[in-house]
Amino acid sequence: SDFFVEKHLAGQHWLITAGPTREAIDPVRYISNHSSGKMGYAIAHAALRAGAKVTLISGPVTITPPVGCHIINVESAAEMHQQALEHVKEATTFVACAAVADYRVANVAQEKIKKSNDAMQLDLIKNHDIVADIAQLADKPFIVGFAAETQNVEQYARGKLMRKNLDLIAANDVAKAGQGFNSDDNALTLFSAVDKTEIPLASKHIVAKKLVSLINEHYQQRYRT
Template identity: 50%
Template sequence: QIIQLLPSLFLPQVLQGRRVLITAGPTQEAIDPVRYISNHSSGKMGYALAEAAANMGAQVTLVSGPTNLAEPVWSNRIPVTSAQQMLNAVEQASHDHDIFISCAAVADYKVKDVAAEKIKKSQHQMSIQLDRNPDILATIAQQIEKPFCVGFAAETNNVIEYASGKMQRKNLDMIIANDVSNKDIGFNSSQNAVTVLWPDGQQSFAQMDKSALAEELIRLIAKQFEQTRSN
């Protein structure tokens, strides 16, 4: 714990006294008791943001889907499996948090009829019916007394344009756009490069380690959050 404590001695305590809620990782949507649908999110970016926020003075709640990552020392981690469980945990926590950073790769769809018993492989072909999952970030951002809401947009083309539209449509305070057509960054990688948009500005960050990027992002989020509050 001594080694983990060191960074906070050198980082500006820009989130001192603030409560930050972060989601990370994928969700798993059950097909039956043994099978599920998921995605390749490693959770690294969300965990790096949780650590950076804690090191900059915040009290952090990390709602995490299934990952292989160790629990960060200073965050209260709430483990969840499905998108619905993640929504429940986030809705319950959002009211007493100042900032919400939605970094999880939430499954867009869940299985319509989850089987209680393992499905037998009787047929040569099969189909799984899917229903849309709730949009966790949009749900929180539509609350009347909402926290400062930060989203991510992982796109393959027209990245800035699409991210800007998503920010407006979902009523976000900030959106972090990354181009996932570049295989060197993003999902499962330890590096990332992003452009951050907010209603009256934007800033790009060149490719760097996710932990270094997380510190830059938390500084920027803290700055915009304080500006919004002083308006």
């Protein structure tokens, strides 16, 4: 049976983060990463088609959000953190697909920094971890994190699953060509505390559809009465 036609997610509300964040250095410069938002937007699209309500919190990207989702545009990790905590109350499922900056600039310059010495230093401070903070809530949704890794993919992903207290984690090997950041295709390995499922290389839309279906299977298992 077709996952979309069946509307398996009717009655669910998915909160999804997508894209990169931008951490300001001064009024004209920032620290960011290569996330395009394609993976998170494809998940939002698949969840909508399967009948969920979707709130999509997005860092700055150039792609168009799927029709029918509630889109919230943010720039920095701090803004994404604030919006996620505000909107998590109505969510049944939280998917943290955004590539959130781990650090922000300690003292953002009010004016454009002038070129002077041959070397310069930037002091950075750790950002709040959005998905880990949501996993601390007493009344929390079903939580799916991502792990973008360039080595020791399974070990690091399982570490994040346990440490951040998540229900599932989608490991993304971003060292392989043709998948991960900014490409149209992806491959993921979904881990729970007890099992492991491969989603083979395909377009991000096909990968998203499979991921959404697998998340829902775990969700139904968890809340089946």
